[in-house]
Each structure stands twice: as structure tokens, then as C-alpha cells.
Amino acid sequence: MALTDLAVRNAKPGPTLIRIADERSLSLEISPNGGKRWRFRYRFNGKAKMLSLGVYPDVSLKDAREHRDEARSLLAQGIDPGEVRKAQKAEAEIDENTFERVAREWFGKFQPTWSPSHADRIIRRFEKDIFPWVSNRPIRDILAPELLTVVQRIEARGRIETAHRALQNCGQVFRYAIATGRADRNPASDLLGALPPVKEKHHPSITDPKEIAPLLRSMDSYQVSCPRLGERLR
The missing domain is CATH 1.10.150.130 (Tyrosine recombinase, N-terminal domain)
Known part of the structure; x- marks a missing residue:
């Protein structure tokens, strides 16, 4: 018997996992803590498999049926919907980790x-x-x-x-x-060491003795204010 929105909304948890069937291999699983999850069960190459279609109420009954029909369409083409889901998940993870x-x-x-x-x-x-x-x-x-x-x-x-x-x-x-x-x-x-080193930039220096004396006098006369000490330093 097909599920209804009211039945899904009013479904209560029990002491163990409860599974309520919908149409075409879709079911609603209710865990003892009250969580509700959609499941699609199918067979591929003779093996029984299960695909999670989302959590209720984030995924409504209508949405779950649409996801089920998409999975059934893939099966009709000889494609495992579970493998498609894995590939999509891997691609999404790659996009996030570029x-x-x-x-x-x-x-x-x-x-x-x-x-x-x-x-x-x-x-x-x-x-x-x-x-x-x-x-x-x-x-x-x-x-x-x-x-x-x-x-x-x-x-x-x-x-x-x-x-x-x-x-x-x-x-x-x-x-x-x-x-x-x-x-x-x-x-x-x-x-490390794969790039050539950065060349050091040398500042021009005074080599003419005649220019050194004016520099020394300028340094000697330079005064710096020191606010913390309230005085001037030479």
C-alpha cells in the first residue's frame, strides 16, 4: 500500500528499526530515536543493494519518489545508481579540495x-x-x-x-x-634550493675620505627626542 504524507508525518518510532514500504521498492525507515530516512532497495548484477535517498522531512515523500524513479531509470539503462552516487560524491569532494x-x-x-x-x-x-x-x-x-x-x-x-x-x-x-x-x-x-637565490641589494657607501667628515659631524649633531624619559638624547 502506498504511503501518504499524513502517514509519513505521523509514523512513530519503536524499540527497533521500523521499515514502512511504499511503491516500487521505496521504503521509509524509522530508527528508535525517531529519525526517518528514505531507502531504495534494488538488485544489480544479481546482488541486493540499497541506496539512501535522504532524510525526512528535508526530503519529502514526493521528492523521495522522484529520486527513486531516477534510480530506476538508471537501472533500466544498465547503470548502477549506487556507483553513480559514489562518483558524484567524489567529484563534489574534489571540487571542495582544489x-x-x-x-x-x-x-x-x-x-x-x-x-x-x-x-x-x-x-x-x-x-x-x-x-x-x-x-x-x-x-x-x-x-x-x-x-x-x-x-x-x-x-x-x-x-x-x-x-x-x-x-x-x-x-x-x-x-x-x-x-x-x-x-x-x-x-x-x-x-628548497630549487630557485636561484635572491641577489642582495647593497646600498652605496662613502669611500671618499673628504665626505666622511661632514657625515660624522651630521651624526654628532643629530638629536633624538625620547618622550618616555622626557629628555633629549645626543
């Missing part, structure tokens, strides 16, 4: 602790030099050679320091991914 998704999540958590200018430099670095190449890649699948190729594109423009900073930021994202269970290792740490 490098860009994780990087933006990391950025959102730490952005409040940075100055606006620092935060802007970091996100622009990602959007310009990192995301175009690994945006949709599952972060768990990115290995050191792939990451090296990304930062070497920055190096090829002569921006060695930017390449180092980009690699550092990527390393921070990977460490965050490891901490949140979405990556197993940090490939950025494997690239």
Missing part, C-alpha cells in the same frame, strides 16, 4: 591579521601567478615538479624574489591543507 578553494579558505582565515596592503599583495600573487595554472587541481595531487613549473614561470620573468614569495605562500597553503586533512605532504618544502 588548490584555489583551499588557498582562498586559508587566505580568509589569516587576512584579518595582516595589513590591507600585505593581504592585497598575497591574493594578487595567487591570482596572477598561481591560480591560472593549478586552480582546479586537487591539492592532494599536486607534486613538487608541478609546483616548481609554476614558480619557474615567475622566475623566467626575472622576478626571483616574487617567485620565492609565491613558493612560500604555497607552502603555507599546503601546511594548512595538511592540518585540515586535505593533503598528505607539502611539496613546497621539497623545493
Whole structure:
């Protein structure tokens, strides 16, 4: 006998699991704690299987029947609806765990602790030099050679320091991914020494003895105010 909305709403739990049948292998399971879940039972390649179609009342009787009919349609085509569900779930997990998704999540958590200018430099670095190449890649699948190729594109423009900073930021994202269970290792740490070092910038120094004396006199006459002591220091 087919279920009705009223029957589903008024169904009460018992000391053990209760299963109330609807039409075409759809049933409503009621657990002892009162939870209600839709189940579709079917056979595929001679094996008995079961597919969960959602929890009542989030999934109504009408919705559950529509999900059942979709599953039956797949069976008619020789497709296991349970395997389709697994593939959809895996795809959804990949979408949530792409490098860009994780990087933006990391950025959102730490952005409040940075100055606006620092935060802007970091996100622009990602959007310009990192995301175009690994945006949709599952972060768990990115290995050191792939990451090296990304930062070497920055190096090829002569921006060695930017390449180092980009690699550092990527390393921070990977460490965050490891901490949140979405990556197993940090490939950025494997690239230590893979980029050429940043050239030190030397400031010009005074080498002419005639120029040293005026500098010393200027330093001697310079006075600094010290508010905490309420006096002037030479």
C-alpha cells in the first residue's frame, strides 16, 4: 500500500528499526530515536543493494519518489545508481579540495591579521601567478615538479624574489591543507634550493675620505627626542 504524507508525518518510532514500504521498492525507515530516512532497495548484477535517498522531512515523500524513479531509470539503462552516487560524491569532494578553494579558505582565515596592503599583495600573487595554472587541481595531487613549473614561470620573468614569495605562500597553503586533512605532504618544502637565490641589494657607501667628515659631524649633531624619559638624547 502506498504511503501518504499524513502517514509519513505521523509514523512513530519503536524499540527497533521500523521499515514502512511504499511503491516500487521505496521504503521509509524509522530508527528508535525517531529519525526517518528514505531507502531504495534494488538488485544489480544479481546482488541486493540499497541506496539512501535522504532524510525526512528535508526530503519529502514526493521528492523521495522522484529520486527513486531516477534510480530506476538508471537501472533500466544498465547503470548502477549506487556507483553513480559514489562518483558524484567524489567529484563534489574534489571540487571542495582544489588548490584555489583551499588557498582562498586559508587566505580568509589569516587576512584579518595582516595589513590591507600585505593581504592585497598575497591574493594578487595567487591570482596572477598561481591560480591560472593549478586552480582546479586537487591539492592532494599536486607534486613538487608541478609546483616548481609554476614558480619557474615567475622566475623566467626575472622576478626571483616574487617567485620565492609565491613558493612560500604555497607552502603555507599546503601546511594548512595538511592540518585540515586535505593533503598528505607539502611539496613546497621539497623545493628548497630549487630557485636561484635572491641577489642582495647593497646600498652605496662613502669611500671618499673628504665626505666622511661632514657625515660624522651630521651624526654628532643629530638629536633624538625620547618622550618616555622626557629628555633629549645626543
